[in-house]
Amino acid sequence: MKSPAKRPHVVIIGGGFGGLEAAKGLGKAPVDVTLVDRNNHHLFQPLLYQVASAGLSPADIAIPIRTVLSRFSNIRVMMGTVLDMDLSNRHVTLEDGQTLHWDYLLVAAGAKSHYFGNDHWAKHSVGLKSIEDAVAIRRRVLWCFERAEREPDPAVRRRLLTFVVIGAGPTGVELAGALSELSRRVLARDYRTVHAEDTRVVLVERDPRVLPPFHPSLSENAQRELDDLHVEVRTNTAVVDVTQGRVELDGDVLETDTVLWTAGVAPVELAQKVGTPLERGRLRVREDCTLPGHDRVFAVGDIAHQMGPDGPLPGVSPVAMQQGRYVAKIIAQDVARPGAQRPPFRYFDKGMMATVGRSRAVLDIHGVRMTGFFAWIGWLVVHLFYLVGFKNRVSVLFNWIWQYATYRRGARLITHLDKLDPEPPRPPELAPEGEPSATERASA
């Protein structure tokens, strides 16, 4: 056996698409790897909107990172949070003070929702970046229906049944389409006083068209599909303010209890601690995904800003995955042949796709554009293929077939009600501790 002390130590921060691919790529290399993530699971973010719209369970799209990597004996997984990194002394510091020394460092810590300087909007809206976010959206939407069912005041009912999605990129379009289907097809059937036409999903976009990064013909198609699904699309519309119970747009005010934010992401705060140049908050990286002046420090995925032939590479999972695999190869090459020339990273763009709802999608593969049912089948196949973990794939496929056949959604649970905003009425025994509940007041 080789002595482990002599093997270079690679520390990977983040178990998303980039970090996980890099780790897998190093699984056979003569290095020791430590992957640190704040969560115990890798999350398949492209399907997160289906958890938010009660179609899938969290466990269907998340898998423990250590399960994915358990077959590689040179990889250690730690659940923890990196608070700081020291590039000159080559170590990172975790939340409990523990430090990890590294020979190679990969920063793949991802992004979070970004409100363009209006951080108070976050209080009155929910992003879609984590399992907790998705469950919060599900809880909020279902809870609005429950309250509407009991509410006699038409104005309040209208507010409860208006759902506003801000940002019409792929996530916003997918979420708006899924919410409209959930509201009109699934839920309206089960409630006595709520009818399909009472519900309203509004999709707000600052750009002149939905799916701005896609070809205009696909945007048009997606727009038509959204119309079909009764999603009210407001393009060319900026958000002026988001407060309790309302969204102010330029020229209109929407009364709503549910504002879902998919308009922007920014790198996690960690990016600012690295100390190398930033570009829109992201770590600027060179052709070989390293930070300027640090040949052994890489950054990939949403936290990195890398120039491609047509401008900066987009913040999508294929970029992160390809960068992660590339970094693994570069480190393996460094170890095998120290000083060898590093080839630059080249992003291979496989195309773009987005689904708008049941049997509806748009797809663009190098100029080959498809819409409708076959694009949707393509979307299904690709997403199932990339979904990590055999079991999740089968479970998701089964859920999809079941939903398609029955127009039902299997995961319509309201849980952790105590995590709702303090403002909406809640069952009184869920009031914060210390404050007497209505029950106690009544019996006192």
Next chain:
Amino acid sequence: MKSPAKRPHVVIIGGGFGGLEAAKGLGKAPVDVTLVDRNNHHLFQPLLYQVASAGLSPADIAIPIRTVLSRFSNIRVMMGTVLDMDLSNRHVTLEDGQTLHWDYLLVAAGAKSHYFGNDHWAKHSVGLKSIEDAVAIRRRVLWCFERAEREPDPAVRRRLLTFVVIGAGPTGVELAGALSELSRRVLARDYRTVHAEDTRVVLVERDPRVLPPFHPSLSENAQRELDDLHVEVRTNTAVVDVTQGRVELDGDVLETDTVLWTAGVAPVELAQKVGTPLERGRLRVREDCTLPGHDRVFAVGDIAHQMGPDGPLPGVSPVAMQQGRYVAKIIAQDVARPGAQRPPFRYFDKGMMATVGRSRAVLDIHGVRMTGFFAWIGWLVVHLFYLVGFKNRVSVLFNWIWQYATYRRGARLITHLDKLDPEPPRPPELAPEGEPSATERASA
């Protein structure tokens, strides 16, 4: 069409086994039914321990109550909490002040964990009565493993990897067996520094044997199976105190961060508001499941205390279901033939079963006792059969086959970390608001 105003109004409090069966039984009767529940879902409690041990997702064992009842146009489902009831004026009051007038009332509000007067134990332990409880147990157990993986101090590691289950009734036995399998077979494989023999599951029971309500020969068998699974069984052992990080038993102290409570349940507080005689906190009911002096007020399930030929009926789901169906029949008969004699309720005991782990169960059907693999198959079939909702059944069956074949568990998510006790170390950005996190302190 008949005028709905003339139909008697039946209010059902609780959508558990008793309330749901009563509602279904009244679905064709000439009455209007309102079912009120604090949750939007009916929960299949017998499988809750499998959510706690990361085998199933919450959505696998819960289904929206209104979905189950949507085919009955005379039934309305409300998500809400009953705060008070007025038996003389025939109405119940909900948390928002709304009142529901009734002609017949069924109280089926169930039970909660009960600590025999030691309510401060609740702070340091988790019961197993709701989805939130089950997810809390899952989070706590998985988080202990994550911390143990990083922990160098052997004493702390031992504390983290000791799981104490209090109460060796069917739930306690099932939970202890599942936790031992999870710890030794599933998790130990994925962690680098945690080995099967480091983990410890202790099952504490005050009675001289596990599964006290079962025949002694089955208790013996269950005891052997638990031994096989490396569960440390402590019978004849009372709990003296439960505090942060430790459980004091008579004659021993266990250091542990994880205390799971299945030793007792008590009716929800609502029982005390009814104002009729209680028996061990439960509403005493007559032969026809009505409260003394109130011919139109019924109570069934865990909140009711009814005498059978061999003493009080046990707090198990078959009792609640049969009582619920019986009450529906009595109300329908009352409406069809006012004043007709009510036959008394008779409980038909179909037997008892409990599973101890993979391929292990004990089963007693009218003195026909079985153990081992075939008892386990019997357990599977019965639980699948009673699981409400076609989709859940298929999903659960698929999960079980997958777990059996692979020794994996599909739902190993740590979510809502901020809901952990304040005491154990947490990632600092999850610290309560207002208090500066370690990050902020470090950068200040």
